[in-house]
Amino acid sequence: MRAGLILRTFMSRDIHLLKRAFLVYVRPIVEHNSVIWSPYTARDIDIVESVQRRFTKRLPTLSNMSYNDRLSCLNISSLELRRLHNDLYWCYKVVFGLILINLEDLFVFSPCQVTRGHKFKLCKRQNTHSVRANFFSERVTTCWNSLPDTVEFSSFTSFKRTVKQVNLTQFLRIQVRN
Secondary structure, rough: OOOOOHHOOOOOOHHHHHHHHHHHHOOOHHHOOOOHOOOOOOHHHHHHHHHHHHHOOOOOOOOOOOHHHHHHHOOOOOOHHHHHHHHHHHHHHHHOOOOOOOHHHHHHHHOOOOOOOOOOOOOOOOOOOOHOOOOHHHHHHHHHOOOOOOEEEEEHHHHHHOOOOOHHHHHHOOOOOO
């Protein structure tokens, strides 16, 4: 609704101006508290993604492109990938004590010292209910443990910078379409 309002209200058809308005006025609403409410079914992920998909489709000169091409042309990522990055950032903050949450309430470090990957691997708990399996600490563990050696854990800013360079498409539930 708000994305459509931007397109109806702005007289300018400058793609960069419209993109900026979307990033400022729409995306924060769609991404608000995503660590808590992150959708996990492909249908729900697709519904949330459709907000950005429809907006980019209505931008001048981009309507005939695929969604992937529109995202790369605008230099933005899918909402699902942004939620995954946000999960990893929050995991970093919890593991390294940057926020006041008890680490043991959410995560347990892996007891085995593996020779591959980073040294901050977390244990994946057994879940009997699908609700718990989609809880933040459970959904982020597999992705966190698969981060390569190239990711820097020395500071939060270096972590963010290097995580953005990692290909995380194997952890996305839906394949981006038009």
